[in-house]
Amino acid sequence: MHQLILLVIALPFVSAVLTQLLASRLGRRSASVSIAGAWLTFLFAALTLWSALSGSGVHEYRLFSSWGVVRFDSLSALMSAVIATISLIVHLYSVRYMVEEPGYARFFALLSGMTGTLLLMVAAGDLITLLIAWHLVGILLYFLLGFDTRSRSAYRYAFWTWITYRLGDLPLLIAAVLLYQAFDSWSLSVIFERLAAAPDTRTIYGLSLAEVVGSLVAVAAFARSAQFLMHTWLPYSMSGPTPVSALMHAGIVNAGGFLINRFAPVFVETTSVLHWVFVVGLATAVFGSVLMLIQNDIKKALGYSTMGQMGFMIMECGIGAFSLAIYHLIAHGLFKGTLFLGAGGVISDARKHEGVPKDPLYNFVVEKNPAKGRKPWLLMAAMTLLVPIAILVFAHWLVVQDFYQKQGAIVLLFFGWVTGAQLIFSTYRMRTDKPGRLITQVIISFAVVVVGYTLVSHAFDLFLYPDEAFRARIYAAASIDVIWFDVLVVLVTAVIVAGWLRTYYNERNGRRKGKVLNPVWLGFYALISREFYVTDLYVLLTRKLEFLATRLNIWLRWV
Amino acid sequence: MQELSWIVAALFLPLFPLGMVFNALFQRVRIAWVRVIILLVWPLPGIWILQNASLVIPDWIVYWALFSAVLYGFRAVVVKEIGVWIGFLATSTWALNWIALASGVVLDELVLHVLAFSLPLSLLTILVADLERRYGSAYTGVVSGLAQAQPRLSGMFVVAMLAVIGSPLFPAFFSMLDIITHTIMALPVIAFGLVMVWLLWSWSGIRLLQELLVGPAPQVQHDDISRSIAITYGMSLVMLIIGGLYLSRVLL
Numbered sequence: 038m039h040q041l042i043l044l045v046i047a048l049p050f051v052s053a054v055l056t057q058l059l060a061s062r063l064g065r066r067s068a069s070v071s072i073a074g075a076w077l078t079f080l081f082a083a084l085t086l087w088s089a090l091s092g093s094g095v096h097e098y099r100l101f102s103s104w105g106v107v108r109f110d111s112l113s114a115l116m117s118a119v120i121a122t123i124s125l126i127v128h129l130y131s132v133r134y135m136v137e138e139p140g141y142a143r144f145f146a147l148l149s150g151m152t153g154t155l156l157l158m159v160a161a162g163d164l165i166t167l168l169i170a171w172h173l174v175g176i177l178l179y180f181l182l183g184f185d186t187r188s189r190s191a192y193r194y195a196f197w198t199w200i201t202y203r204l205g206d207l208p209l210l211i212a213a214v215l216l217y218q219a220f221d222s223w224s225l226s227v228i229f230e231r232l233a234a235a236p237d238t239r240t241i242y243g244l245s246l247a248e249v250v251g252s253l254v255a256v257a258a259f260a261r262s263a264q265f266l267m268h269t270w271l272p273y274s275m276s277g278p279t280p281v282s283a284l285m286h287a288g289i290v291n292a293g294g295f296l297i298n299r300f301a302p303v304f305v306e307t308t309s310v311l312h313w314v315f316v317v318g319l320a321t322a323v324f325g326s327v328l329m330l331i332q333n334d335i336k337k338a339l340g341y342s343t344m345g346q347m348g349f350m351i352m353e354c355g356i357g358a359f360s361l362a363i364y365h366l367i368a369h370g371l372f373k374g375t376l377f378l379g380a381g382g383v384i385s386d387a388r389k390h391e392g393v394p395k396d397p398l399y400n401f402v403v404e405k406n407p408a409k410g411r412k413p414w415l416l417m418a419a420m421t422l423l424v425p426i427a428i429l430v431f432a433h434w435l436v437v438q439d440f441y442q443k444q445g446a447i448v449l450l451f452f453g454w455v456t457g458a459q460l461i462f463s464t465y466r467m468r469t470d471k472p473g474r475l476i477t478q479v480i481i482s483f484a485v486v487v488v489g490y491t492l493v494s495h496a497f498d499l500f501l502y503p504d505e506a507f508r509a510r511i512y513a514a515a516s517i518d519v520i521w522f523d524v525l526v527v528l529v530t531a532v533i534v535a536g537w538l539r540t541y542y543n544e545r546n547g548r549r550k551g552k553v554l555n556p557v558w559l560g561f562y563a564l565i566s567r568e569f570y571v572t573d574l575y576v577l578l579t580r581k582l583e584f585l586a587t588r589l590n591i592w593l594r595w596v
Numbered sequence: 597m598q599e600l601s602w603i604v605a606a607l608f609l610p611l612f613p614l615g616m617v618f619n620a621l622f623q624r625v626r627i628a629w630v631r632v633i634i635l636l637v638w639p640l641p642g643i644w645i646l647q648n649a650s651l652v653i654p655d656w657i658v659y660w661a662l663f664s665a666v667l668y669g670f671r672a673v674v675v676k677e678i679g680v681w682i683g684f685l686a687t688s689t690w691a692l693n694w695i696a697l698a699s700g701v702v703l704d705e706l707v708l709h710v711l712a713f714s715l716p717l718s719l720l721t722i723l724v725a726d727l728e729r730r731y732g733s734a735y736t737g738v739v740s741g742l743a744q745a746q747p748r749l750s751g752m753f754v755v756a757m758l759a760v761i762g763s764p765l766f767p768a769f770f771s772m773l774d775i776i777t778h779t780i781m782a783l784p785v786i787a788f789g790l791v792m793v794w795l796l797w798s799w800s801g802i803r804l805l806q807e808l809l810v811g812p813a814p815q816v817q818h819d820d821i822s823r824s825i826a827i828t829y830g831m832s833l834v835m836l837i838i839g840g841l842y843l844s845r846v847l848l
Contacts, residue, residue: 101841103848165773165848169764176763179802180754183810186743192810196802203798207791210773214780214787223848241784586674593671595680596619 038088039096039109041081042160045117046107048078049124049153053146060142068132071145075121075128078152082114082121089114090500097162097226104223108162111501112363116159116295119367123288123374124152130378131280144184144278151177155288159295163223164213167299171209171257171292175202178289182277191276198270205260205267209296212253215240229302236306247306254300255314258354262293262347265321269572272328272340279381282336286343287374291366293347297354298363298501304514305507311515315355321348324569331565335380343373356445357515360497364490417461418541420476422534425457426450428484432491444516451526455533457483462537601649602657608642609694611657612664615687622683628725632718635682639690639710646697646706653698655783661694662789669796673803678724678734681804682717685760688793689713689768692775695786699778708843709775712767715839716759719832723753730818736807744813746820752829754805759836761801762794767840774847 052074059067089111096109128148135144154177158170175198182195217223219238220231232238232247240246258264263271271290275282297304297314304311325345332338346369353362429450464472464479502508516522567573607614618638625631668688675681696709726749727734727742743750762768772794780787821829 102845104844165844168773169769172764172769176758183806186750186810187741187812189810192806196806199802200795200799203795207795210776210791211780211787214773214777217777218781241781582670583674586671589667590671590674593616595675596616596623596683 038084039093039114040098041085041088042109042113042117043098043107045078045081045085045121046153046156046160048074048081049149049156053149053153056142056149057146060146063142065136065141067142068145071149072128072132074149075125075152078156079121079125082117082156085109086114086118095226097224104163104165106162106166106224107157107160108225109160111503112295112298113160115363115367115501117156119370120152120155120159120288123284123370124148124155126374126378127280127284127287130283131278134280134381135278138184138278140184140186144181147177147181147184148280148284151181151284151289155292158292162225164216164225164228165223167225168206168210168213171261171296172206174289174292175199175206178202178281178285181281182274182285184278184281185276188276194270194273194276198274201260201267201270205257208253208260209257212250212257215246215250215253219246225299232302232306245307247303248308248310251300251303251307251310254296254303255310255317258293258296258351259317260293261296262290262351263321263344264293264317264347264351265324266571268321268325268344269568269575271344272332272337273572275334275336275340279377282339283374283377286339286377287370290343290347291350291370294350294354294362294366297351298359301359301502301507301511304359305510307514311355311357312517313355315352315515318348318350318352318355321345322352323348327565328568331562335384336377339373339376339380343369346373353449355515356448357512358445358449358494359511360501361449361494363501364494364497418538421458421461421537421541424461424480425454425483428457428480428487429453432484432488435488435491444522445512447522447526451530453487457487458533458537462540598649598651601645601651605642605645605649605651608645609639609690610664610687611660611691611694612667615664615668615691618687619680619683622686623680628722631679631682631721635686635714635718635721636711638686639693639714640707642690643693643703643706643710647703653694655698658695658698658783658786661691662786662793664688664691665695665793666789666796669793669800672800673796675800675804676736676807678720678727678736678804678808681800682721682724685797685800686713686717688797689717692772692790692793695779695783695790696775699775699782699786701775701778705847708767708846709771712771712839712843713760716756716766716768716836719829719836720753720756720760723749723756723829726821727753731814736804739808739814741809741811741813743809744811745817748820748823748826750809752821752826752833753808755833756829757801757805759833761797765837765840767836767843770840770844770847777848 052071056067056071056074059070089109093109098107098109099105100107128145131144131148135141138144151174154170154173158167158174161167161170179195179199179202182198183192185191213223216228216232219240220228222228222231236247238246240249260267274285277285322345325341325343325348329338329341329345332341346365350362350365350369353359353365460479460483461476464476498508502511564570603614607617610618622631622634625634665688668684668691672681672684672688675684690710690713693706693709697703697706701709724734727739730746731739733739742753759766759768762772772790776787776790779790
């Protein structure tokens with residue numbers, strides 16, 4: 038049944054070509070070819086995943102002499118099923134959403150083409166096929182984002198996407214060429230096998246091949262997954278049709294996580310790459326989340342939310358939790374896709390029904406109107422600190438009893454603890470008639486999420502990386518010196534705990550009110566409202582380059 | 597004699613400032629088929645000279661070739677006249693042949709590398725002629741909103757432009773991949789320069805395309821290309837893809 042993966046890849050391309058060719062004869066009805074293709078792709082992708090779950094192993098199919106290898110393994114089967122599912126939903130949603138748009142058939146042809154390219158990317162078994170698919174995704178996305186050829190703004194931001202993606206294509210290309218030169222093969226399985234046999238292979242300038250290739254692959258992943266400094270295209274590319282935004286946020290932007298997983302055999306041979314992958318992911322998560330909070334445009338806020346989530350995904354890779362990153366990208370894809378597809382309805386409802394019911398949550402979140410009565414702060418502080426850690430330890434103990442021996446697991450635990458504690462902390466100030474009930478609900482919800490997340494991510498670990506020794510090597514590649522690690526954990530914990538305690542204490546004594554914002558905070562607000570001036574900097578740089586090119590042309594008389 | 601061979605070769609596989617001769621000539625010629633012939637024939641004497649003179653290319657020429665490619669690629673970013681842009685791209689791409697040769701690409705394969713770029717540029721030249729026939733010029737400041745006015749012609753422009761800037765499955769993609777593969781170990785700096793040149797082509801190509809296609813339809817309406825012509829162009833593009841697949845088999 039694993040041969041079906043060939044059909045899974047071929048079907049969308051065939052339906053894309055047929056949709057476009059039949060457009061002049063069938064008009065808008067030619068879109069039904071694309072929809073039928075999406076259904077069949079979904080069906081076959083589901084069967085392929087079933088085959089992988091049944092333990093079909095790894096198979097490769099060669100279409101050309103030196104490249105064109107399609108690889109069936111657990112990662113490609115899982116990603117194919119995810120892409121096919123999201124693509125089907127987007128196809129079905131677009132049937133009515135795009136019906137009044139000129140170029141209806143062209144849209145579906147592009148959508149099917151994009152689906153096929155994504156499927157080819159996740160199933161590529163050699164570097165050339167991977168490069169081709171990786172590059173084509175950027176091209177097709179450009180034309181999908183700029184679907185409305187009248188809109189100059191849509192194309193302006195589609196161009197930002199294009200150029201960032203091209204920047205990301207090039208490190209991957211260099212990495213591919215270096216691997217080829219080292220191992221004399223484009224095949225991923227041959228390369229990984231030879232790298233495992235000779236992990237100390239050197240490359241240009243006598244550098245470690247694994248370190249150089251790992252770094253280049255990471256940069257390619259950063260560009261694709263909108264990591265900090267390569268993120269500006271993401272929040273601005275909202276001028277494209279909503280189904281494209283949904284597909285992009287659910288199935289394209291998270292390709293960085295996939296790429297790092299695909300090159301896992303390279304990353305296990307590295308010593309420092311995953312550390313700075315973690316740092317970049319962390320910075321992106323923080324900057325993305327901060328920028329999301331100040332947006333007043335729902336789609337732009339979703340864009341920055343995606344950036345923050347991509348930061349978390351890359352951060353997970355940085356701590357060695359590769360399979361968790363795959364789970365994260367799937368969960369985020371489904372959740373963000375839903376939000377995008379629902380955004381239009383929400384905006385429409387808000388326009389029709391002015392006024393939002395002012396329930397306690399609204400008062401708390403929007404009106405910033407906290408409860409007047411204070412709960413016992415010491416009890417709340419103790420709960421904030423202890424309950425999340427108890428739940429997290431229990432959940433992890435359920436799956437692996439020695440989980441705390443891995444630094445990556447500790448870091449995840451730490452983030453889970455911060456998130457859970459922040460959740461409980463927030464309820465402290467929320468106005469409610471039954472505080473006990475509210476806190477109980479919060480704790481139960483948190484426990485369900487944590488236990489579910491832990492169990493599912495463990496299942497992903499077993500499915501994607503069944504070899505326990507390999508899993509341990511990924512965590513080992515991500516780990517740092519134990520003393521430094523402990524110092525960092527204690528330091529960050531102390532800062533966070535001190536912050537919470539101080540805020541609780543201030544709340545108790547009512548010291549938050551009446552404070553005038555100082556210039557530092559105002560300056561910080563100005564900084565984030567200008568999105569850290571990153572976009573301005575790029576625009577300025579581009580203008581300077583264009584000015585220089587124009588001057589050169591004038592000096593050289595345009596010949 | 598050897599110096600003369602270098603200079604003549606640098607004229608036909610244009611290195612700056614000799615590339616200015618080619619561009620001046622190319623801009624002066626206004627007839628499409630003559631332009632196509634120039635694009636297809638111009639680099640051949642350069643290859644012939646290198647083949648017969650058995651010259652060993654020194655490193656400084658490789659750096660000079662990269663500089664020429666970067667210079668013309670960079671200058672192309674702000675060009676609005678598509679004919680001028682084609683000339684700049686031809687100059688930028690042909691200069692890479694020096695690098696290919698120096699890094700071990702077989703001389704017989706060099707013709708394939710040249711054709712990988714010259715063929716899509718020739719097709720684009722023919723499309724430009726279609727555009728000039730309708731609008732009197734192919735200047736993006738004058739022509740815009742082409743996608744609304746002539747969707748078929750626009751479609752062909754898009755695909756031809758993608759072929760020129762080295763998008764996957766077209767010959768230029770595999771040609772660039774081959775040159776970078778040959779260069780990376782011996783001259784890594786040159787290989788990094790090559791990917792930057794590729795980026796410049798993408799930047800300039802898409803910028804040009806965008807200015808040409810996007811926007812409301814022009815007030816003065818012209819006919820689109822006929823269905824049969826569109827099929828002919830489409831077939832040419834399919835042939836280019838087949839050529840790309842063939843090139844991948846030969847080179848990689």
